[in-house]
Amino acid sequence: MNTDFTEQELAFQNEVRSFFENELPESVTRRLKAGLRMDKASQVDYQQALYEKGWAGINWPVEYGGTGWSATQRYIFFNEAARAKAPRIIPFGLNMVGPVIYTFGNDEQKQRFLPDILSSKVWWCQGYSEPNAGSDLASLKTKAVRDGDNYIVNGVKTWTTLGHYADWIFCLVRTSDTGKKQEGISFLLIDMNSPGVTVKPIITLDGRREVNEVFFEDVKVPVENLVGEEGKGWTYGKVLLTHERSNIAGVATSKQRLTDIKGMLNNPPAGVPPLKDNSVLMQRVMQTEVELTALEYTELRVLSSVSTGKAPGPESSILKIKGTEVQQALDELFLELAGIYGLPFVPEQYDDEDPSLKLEPFFAPNAAPHYYNNRKVTIYGGTNEIQKNIIAKQVLGV
Amino acid sequence: MDFALTDIQEMLKDSASKFINNAYDFDARQKLSASDTGYSEEHWQLFAELGWLALPFEDQYGGLDGTAVELMVLMETLGKGLLLEPYLSTVVLSGNLIQRLGNESQKSEWLTAIAGGEKKVAFAGFETASQTDITSITTRAEINGDSVKLTGKKPVVLHAQSADMLLVAAKTSDDDIGVFMVSPKESGVTIAAYPTNDGGRAADVTLNNVTVSADARLGEGENATDAIGRVLADAVIAVSAEAVGLMEKMLNATVEYTRVRKQFDMPIARFQVLQHKMVDMFVEVEQARSMLYYGAISLSADNGVDAAKAASMVKAKIGSASRLVGQTAVQLHGGMGVTEELDVGHMFKRLTMINTLFGSHDAHMDALIKAEQAA
Numbered sequence: 001m002n003t004d005f006t007e008q009e010l011a012f013q014n015e016v017r018s019f020f021e022n023e024l025p026e027s028v029t030r031r032l033k034a035g036l037r038m039d040k041a042s043q044v045d046y047q048q049a050l051y052e053k054g055w056a057g058i059n060w061p062v063e064y065g066g067t068g069w070s071a072t073q074r075y076i077f078f079n080e081a082a083r084a085k086a087p088r089i090i091p092f093g094l095n096m097v098g099p100v101i102y103t104f105g106n107d108e109q110k111q112r113f114l115p116d117i118l119s120s121k122v123w124w125c126q127g128y129s130e131p132n133a134g135s136d137l138a139s140l141k142t143k144a145v146r147d148g149d150n151y152i153v154n155g156v157k158t159w160t161t162l163g164h165y166a167d168w169i170f171c172l173v174r175t176s177d178t179g180k181k182q183e184g185i186s187f188l189l190i191d192m193n194s195p196g197v198t199v200k201p202i203i204t205l206d207g208r209r210e211v212n213e214v215f216f217e218d219v220k221v222p223v224e225n226l227v228g229e230e231g232k233g234w235t236y237g238k239v240l241l242t243h244e245r246s247n248i249a250g251v252a253t254s255k256q257r258l259t260d261i262k263g264m265l266n267n268p269p270a271g272v273p274p275l276k277d278n279s280v281l282m283q284r285v286m287q288t289e290v291e292l293t294a295l296e297y298t299e300l301r302v303l304s305s306v307s308t309g310k311a312p313g314p315e316s317s318i319l320k321i322k323g324t325e326v327q328q329a330l331d332e333l334f335l336e337l338a339g340i341y342g343l344p345f346v347p348e349q350y351d352d353e354d355p356s357l358k359l360e361p362f363f364a365p366n367a368a369p370h371y372y373n374n375r376k377v378t379i380y381g382g383t384n385e386i387q388k389n390i391i392a393k394q395v396l397g398v
Numbered sequence: 399m400d401f402a403l404t405d406i407q408e409m410l411k412d413s414a415s416k417f418i419n420n421a422y423d424f425d426a427r428q429k430l431s432a433s434d435t436g437y438s439e440e441h442w443q444l445f446a447e448l449g450w451l452a453l454p455f456e457d458q459y460g461g462l463d464g465t466a467v468e469l470m471v472l473m474e475t476l477g478k479g480l481l482l483e484p485y486l487s488t489v490v491l492s493g494n495l496i497q498r499l500g501n502e503s504q505k506s507e508w509l510t511a512i513a514g515g516e517k518k519v520a521f522a523g524f525e526t527a528s529q530t531d532i533t534s535i536t537t538r539a540e541i542n543g544d545s546v547k548l549t550g551k552k553p554v555v556l557h558a559q560s561a562d563m564l565l566v567a568a569k570t571s572d573d574d575i576g577v578f579m580v581s582p583k584e585s586g587v588t589i590a591a592y593p594t595n596d597g598g599r600a601a602d603v604t605l606n607n608v609t610v611s612a613d614a615r616l617g618e619g620e621n622a623t624d625a626i627g628r629v630l631a632d633a634v635i636a637v638s639a640e641a642v643g644l645m646e647k648m649l650n651a652t653v654e655y656t657r658v659r660k661q662f663d664m665p666i667a668r669f670q671v672l673q674h675k676m677v678d679m680f681v682e683v684e685q686a687r688s689m690l691y692y693g694a695i696s697l698s699a700d701n702g703v704d705a706a707k708a709a710s711m712v713k714a715k716i717g718s719a720s721r722l723v724g725q726t727a728v729q730l731h732g733g734m735g736v737t738e739e740l741d742v743g744h745m746f747k748r749l750t751m752i753n754t755l756f757g758s759h760d761a762h763m764d765a766l767i768k769a770e771q772a773a
């Protein structure tokens with residue numbers, strides 16, 4: 001039992017660090033330096049830079065253009081990315097539909113879709129949830145009816161993250177009403193430009209457009225866009241969800257955020273009083289560090305037991321529960337450090353290079369919007385209550 | 399011993415709920431919040447007619463002699479509507495401070511003007527992120543005979559942009575604090591205005607060699623530290639009452655939502671884990687209300703309870719209860735909870751911001767611990 005890096009792993013770490021220091025696209029570094037959020041263009045630039053380096057398919061097997069990295073290499077990569085405060089990787093193409101296509105798709109689909117996913121040429125979004133099918137996803141009603149060489153799709157998907165950026169959407173649709181609910185579900189790839197698709201915004205608590213409703217009205221989808229077998233979509237979709245869950249933990253990013261918090265405790269920004277002698281706050285900071293350290297080891301234990309390209313089992317629910325709890329504990333600490341400086345609502349400050357108003361300390365006005373918005377992490381990807389149901393049933397067997 | 403409201407308190411509560419029910423539904427509130435000023439001048443005039451703007455003032459200035467208990471009753475009810483008008487800044491903070499610190503002529507001029515709805519006043523006091531320690535301010539007042547020169551920066555002054563007058567706390571020496579009435583139009587005053595994270599309004603106020611006359615100082619030259627501390631305690635009761643009203647409403651909304659929302663072919667309220675979470679919310683709301691009563695009664699009776707300690711205990715309890723109630727309400731609404739579409743989300747925002755106003759849970763708990771260690 002040890003967690004030392006080998007010579008090769010140390011060399012790899014240097015290579016990754018140097019990439020983040022020297023090789024990020026200018027559009028990305030400019031925004032990072034100014035503390036701005038990525039816009040669509042810089043997000044794509046970032047993912048394409050990873051692609052050019054050969055690092056886009058982090059979890060993918062080599063035969064499909066993936067890195068084939070070991071669990072340790074992935075660990076190193078995510079830690080270095082967080083250390084450099086690099087943007088996150090939008091998961092819908094690279095972590096979700098990509099793995100489903102290379103695992104369950106046919107050769108034609110692999111050739112047609114995987115290259116553009118890997119190179120981030122095509123933006124994907126996820127069409128699972130519906131207004132009446134959230135936690136009970138299997139009750140979804142969006143219908144796909146076979147009509148010659150096409151499916152005709154009707155229904156509504158909701159909470160579609162960044163659907164307004166997307167070129168394609170992967171959907172769970174109902175192809176049969178008979179038998180068990182789960183058995184009538186299929187996995188369908190739909191071009192967002194198809195006639196009959198409309199996208200409407202939903203505004204989240206931070207005042208931003210992040211999610212959408214997507215309406216399908218007699219949308220024609222060629223049958224060759226069905227992944228795998230008709231009626232097997234639920235099985236494919238569940239595999240994908242476990243992929244999503246393990247990436248949801250966000251350990252590396254949380255470690256970096258904790259480091260930032262400690263930095264501010266040691267060197268308070270102007271106006272923030274020295275909070276290090278507040279024992280109540282310090283108790284929360286250290287509690288978070290204890291949980292995060294334990295979580296990091298839990299994640300390493302889970303991931304090192306899973307081979308590249310495969311999805312972890314139901315134990316990945318632990319990562320989702322604890323990972324999101326730690327993220328939200330960190331959100332609360334930032335809010336606490338911001339204090340009254342967290343009251344102003346000035347989102348331009350994080351989007352525009354030349355905002356009309358720029359308030360100091362710079363991080364503070366974003367603490368509350370982020371805290372509000374990030375309540376989502378215990379809700380999406382299967383709520384934490386649902387994760388506990390999964391562990392109870394599938395791990396504890398009760 | 400009697401926790402029932404008096405007739406006058408009942409009337410106050412009735413008129414406030416009538417107003418909220420008639421004029422302040424969620425859509426109307428959101429429209430107001432998005433308007434230029436962020437509140438309604440018409441409502442403000444109505445508050446004057448209803449006597450709310452005069453609530454805490456002494457009878458001789460047109461006031462109603464209301465105590466912390468009346469303030470609590472009013473704020474709890476108005477809070478449920480997510481009130482946007484500058485009541486907290488003009489009446490609770492500034493009005494109370496003028497009453498506690500002002501000299502006769504200042505009181506008769508300004509309390510009457512506030513009570514009548516003619517003038518709004520903002521309190522530019524605290525400077526650090528935690529808003530509990532007035533002695534740490536760095537704004538300076540240089541007194542030169544009949545004139546005073548003020549220099550400093552006051553971040554996040556509630557409703558400074560709509561105020562006719564600012565009450566600026568400044569150091570006249572290392573250990574003396576004065577409060578000066580400064581018109582926002584005075585040369586050297588800059589106001590950088592913005593909306594707030596709970597739909598309200600605030601501004602950063604900068605004072606650059608602002609010259610006012612020496613009689614702009616509230617009172618007769620006494621140190622303002624104690625008066626500000628006491629007004630802070632009143633403000634804690636006011637926002638805590640708002641929080642209790644909001645928490646109760648969020649609990650009810652959550653119970654209602656889980657009864658109606660169906661997943662797995664049944665109302666989600668049937669899941670025992672959600673029932674227990676809602677019971678936890680209920681327990682916290684009741685504990686918070688009890689603590690609020692303790693604080694309001696202690697402050698209004700002047701019964702020997704240390705006002706600062708009582709305020710800290712109240713704010714600490716409100717902080718921990720708000721966290722649990724707010725977060726659970728959002729969680730049990732699922733995705734709907736994190737959208738701007740339901741009032742629950744907006745109540746969650748306000749509840750969160752109340753924790754940062756006038757000292758957070760952590761700040762007040764730490765103050766309680768330190769006071770106990772020193773005793």
Ligand SMILES: Cc1cc2nc3c(=O)[nH]c(=O)nc-3n(C[C@H](O)[C@H](O)[C@H](O)COP(=O)(O)OP(=O)(O)OC[C@H]3O[C@@H](n4cnc5c(N)ncnc54)[C@H](O)[C@@H]3O)c2cc1C
Nearest residue numbers: 126128129134135159161376380381383385729730732733
């Ligand atoms: C910001 C955001 C982004 C999202 N992005 C996407 C996306 O891109 N694509 C997509 O398809 N979906 C997305 N989702 C949807 C997300 O997966 C759902 O919100 C989630 O599955 C919960 O469903 P719901 O919102 O309908 O809540 P509900 O299922 O109505 O749940 C409400 C409450 O009831 C609880 N509950 C429900 N059933 C049980 C039970 N059996 N036992 C105990 N408690 C229970 C839940 O835990 C929750 O607290 C997103 C959601 C959000 C908020």
